[in-house]
Amino acid sequence: EVQLVESGGGVVRPGGSLRLSCAASGFTFDDYGMSWVRQAPGKGLEWVSGINWNGDSPHYADSVKGRFTISRDNAKNSLYLQMNSLRAEDTAFYYCALYIDHVGFEYWGQGTLVTVSS
Amino acid sequence: EIVMTQSPATLSVSPGERATLSCRASQSVSSKLVWYQQKPGQAPRLLIYGASTRATGIPARFSGSGSGTEFTLTISSLQSEDFAVYYCQQYNKWPLTFGGGTKVEIK
Numbered sequence: 001e002v003q004l005v006e007s008g009g010g011v012v013r014p015g016g017s018l019r020l021s022c023a024a025s026g027f028t029f030d031d032y033g034m035s036w037v038r039q040a041p042g043k044g045l046e047w048v049s050g051i052n053w054n055g056d057s058p059h060y061a062d063s064v065k066g067r068f069t070i071s072r073d074n075a076k077n078s079l080y081l082q083m084n085s086l087r088a089e090d091t092a093f094y095y096c097a098l099y100i101d102h103v104g105f106e107y108w109g110q111g112t113l114v115t116v117s118s
Numbered sequence: 119e120i121v122m123t124q125s126p127a128t129l130s131v132s133p134g135e136r137a138t139l140s141c142r143a144s145q146s147v148s149s150k151l152v153w154y155q156q157k158p159g160q161a162p163r164l165l166i167y168g169a170s171t172r173a174t175g176i177p178a179r180f181s182g183s184g185s186g187t188e189f190t191l192t193i194s195s196l197q198s199e200d201f202a203v204y205y206c207q208q209y210n211k212w213p214l215t216f217g218g219g220t221k222v223e224i225k
Binding site: 020035044045046047057060061062095102103104105106108109110111 | 119150152154156161162164167168173203205207210212213214215216217218219
């Protein structure tokens with residue numbers, strides 16, 4: 001059974017940093033690209049960042065480029081999102097999602113809430 | 119980036135009726151279009167990929183069509199469990215982008 005478990009969310013002040021983690025199990029982690037997708041409370045889905053199977057091709061939404069860094073550790077079956085210079089508009093649930101080529105996001109975690117507030 | 123626009127924002131439908139949801143891309147995405155369903159408090163669920171292929175376990179009452187810039191998700195006979203928010207998403211070009219969603223509510 002595929003499982004994606006996010007952690008690392010919390011409350012942070014504007015300008016602060018936070019690192020999210022996603023622990024994956026139930027599939028061959030280094031066979032797949034992974035992404036982070038966020039959803040502000042009561043709002044729609046926004047793709048944030050994605051990374052290919054070996055980590056050498058990251059992509060970012062314009063809204064986070066230069067502030068967020070995605071990475072992965074295939075030996076630990078883990079995905080990460082380093083978030084710097086956080087803003088109030090970054091407040092959201094952050095989902096880790098398994099991306100299958102030509103299919104989409106077939107598996108999702110349950111999300112971790114990041115709140116940016118003074 | 120490719121902008122995805124969904125309409126209507128809210129669709130009021132009676133159980134057993136047909137629902138038709140639209141998604142428009144600001145430029146061609148070929149058939150690289152996915153539909154998701156999301157219920158309150160849950161992560162999204164993949165329904166349709168490649169614009170028209172149902173994902174594993176998705177009932178036949180869900181169907182997708184379209185290519186290029188115009189896409190449609192049809193739910194042929196709404197069941198109680200289908201009342202939810204539906205999102206389209208393109209995977210033709212980075213950055214990946216989602217539509218704003220259509221909420222299907224009980225009439």
